Amino acid sequence: MPEQVRHDGGGKIARPWLAIAPLALALSACGLHPLYSGGSSGATASALAAVEVAPIEGKAGWLVSNAIRDRIQMAGQASPRYRLQITLDDQITGLAIRRDGAVTRERRTLRARFQLVDLASNATLLDDTAGSDAGIDVVSSEYATIAAESTALENLSRIVADQIVARVALYARERPAPAS
Template structure:
């Protein structure tokens, strides 16, 4: 009975046009060519460098650039969990990324999207520990955003005609 349900589910997904983003066709040479044609513009600050390096690794850049990816990062932190002495016990860190994909043939904006990622961490008595946690949290957030940007680009290119 379970086998019949599983087969029915797979057939139902196929009938509605579902296809995995990273299937054999999704990671085809055409998709790789599209992703390799994305030039990642420099991003300000150390976090920007980390994000750019992750994107360059994921995109396998090196082809002839047809698109430019422009990213602007910002971060914001807010304390909460207030103790009786008015000191915060936790901090929430949010990293914002404004993402623009520009077609180099005519300098047209292909898409623009605002993304954000949030995490929180405990505040302790050691200033060094707080700084270390804040930096580590920010690094993890920009790497997460880089993965989301990569997936967003792949999703965009599945809707575009095949690469030349």
Template sequence: MMRSAPLLSALVALSMLPACSLQPLYAGGPQGAAGQVLGSVDVAPIPGRAGWLVANELRDRLSAGEAGTGVARYRLDVRLDDELEGFGLLGDDTIGRERRTLRARYQLVDTATDTIVLDATAGSDVGIDVVSSEYAVIAAEQTALERLAGEVADRVVTRLALMGRAAGEAGGE
């Protein structure tokens, strides 16, 4: 009897899952509400190395949801703030740690009416150990920027997909 109690509890919990109303974000694939929005976004050029990295990451993620129309209904304008600051002073007044922060303010613009549909921000930061090798520090800073570009792109695309799903629910899709 004691052995069947955890099994019974698990079965009761499983039977309650359909009532929680969780729905997949990308339901319907490219033809779903989120996929339709993601597939119709054109990423405007973003200046600088960080901009090039973020734009490429965004294009990679947005093309995965392409609806196949080839027509961009939206334009994504992104402004980046890439900051590298030193902190963690050591006993000899040298910096022992750095923080790289990448913040993006992005606007989704409807190309037909030139109106802003979404205005939001996304960002992330990462810590970098400063070591005696200058080459290693520069490599770590570049690797951190590449990782941050991916994280920021993930956050932007997730927000766009949520907006698309909400619009699809409001429109009855």
């Protein structure tokens, strides 16, 4: 058990944190780099600012596209160079069933297949998936169950949007800078 700085009576002061210093130095050299280095003028923010989100069908599509736009607009506005095309799969599955056949627990799953397309060449630059799921208790009040399903969809939409923006940002950081 590490001890705090103490006086051991012999005039020595024990400093257990000195043993951690080499570890901290090793971690600083591990090659991690900030994703948004350069701020709003950096390569990642500039690429995100140039992404347009294609329309997505349904309530889940509206929620996901708005969440993505909210995240990429923080990077600023630029004329679109890329289009983000997203196809969603939103499902609710009954998990726990009572003897009388009534469902008591559901799982809502939201999966997205997304493609980042270069508008100039129509080439697909990134083709990936994102997704998450949430558990929902089915209660005797139908209104409460519908509200829980709706809240789960809103939360899942934000999670999926975060995953998509993070993957597009990683792609933008790793890709070569476009020729001007």
